[in-house]
Amino acid sequence: MRKKLNRSIGGNVFSLCLLILLGTFMALPLIYVVSNAFKPLEELFVYPPRFFVVNPTTQNFKDMVQILAQSRVTFTRYLFNTMFITIVGTFGHLFIASMAAFVVSRHKFPGKQFIFKLIVLSLMFTPSVTSVSSFIIMSRIKLLDTYWAILLPAFQSTLGLYLMKQFMDTLPEAVFESARIDGANEFKIYWKIAMPMVKPAWITLIILMVQNLWNTQSQYIFSEQMKSLPQAMQQILAGGISRTGVASAVSFLMMLVPLCVFVFSQSQVIETMTTSGIKE
Known part of the structure; x- marks a missing residue:
């Protein structure tokens, strides 16, 4: 009995150490981006390269x-353009897909x-495959260089529909039948019963959409007034080696919002992963 207990404790310690090692390895790129954002220009070009900043500074952000x-x-x-597209696109897609x-x-x-089956088939195609046809459609309906040129493709993305459908398949039919007997209409059943029961799914969907829309650089936008923050940052990155420090600050800024969204909702994401394969 004692041998089994010791073996179990040893296995748990090994698993914990392995997870810590893997977690640290996966976090290294994020740590490196944060470190570079606060490095003075001379530290960015020092040889051999330093992983951590020695003399932190906010000069890169001031230059940006x-x-x-x-x-x-x-x-x-x-x-404003980026936040508007991200918020409206995320919740619009969530509402339509759910x-x-x-x-x-x-x-x-x-x-x-x-x-x-068509929905599943559409998941096989990346946005770059349909970019030309999407551009032609937006041009013909005269939506180029407008918010709608970004929002409409975000609304119709089939990934959210597939994710929500798979979760709703796990819900017991008896719950919905009881609600119908009590006189609830279909929209009330959807909003008051189905959506709360699949909360982990739509939290995960929000994270995915925020990450996608926050970093979007739309091919449908041409005027400077309509460009998003990533497009403005891309112009900074094109400034050459003299803007290397600013580029590091830009990279840190662009990853900050999606990272914060994930950190504050990670428990729901973990619940999604643990229950996604369970069916009634």
Whole structure:
């Protein structure tokens, strides 16, 4: 008995050490980005390279703000464009995808299986594959250089529909039948019952959409007033070796928001991973 207990403790210690090692290894790129953002220019080019900053400074961020201040468009405009696209695109997609998933999952109608197979098939194609056709469509309906050119593709993404549908398939039908007997309509069942029960799924979807839209550099936007923060940052990165420190600050800034969203909702993501394969 004691041997089994010692073996179990030894296995747990080994697993813990292995997880800590893997976690540290995966965190190294993030730590390196943060370290570079606060390095003075001379430390960025020192040889051999230093992983950690020795003399931290905020000069890189000051230079970044100064460069953006000299632009024809203010930094706040770039930030507003990015936040508007991210917030509206994320919650618009969540609402549309979850409603469609509820219908596909909990209702029977002709062609249901065929439609779901098309949804799964569409997941095989990356956005770059459909970029030309999407550009032609946006051009013909005269939505180029508008917010809608970014929001409409975000709304119709099938990844969220697939994720929500798979989770809603795990919900017991008895819950919905009881609600219908009590007089609840379909929208109330969707909003009051289904959505709270699949909270881990839509939290995960929010994280994925925020990460995608926050870093988007749309091919449909041309005017400076409509450009997002990543596009403005890309112009800074094109400044050459003299802006290496600013580029490090830009990289840190762009990863900050998605990272914060993930940190504050990581428990729900873990719950999504642990329950995604469970069915009634």
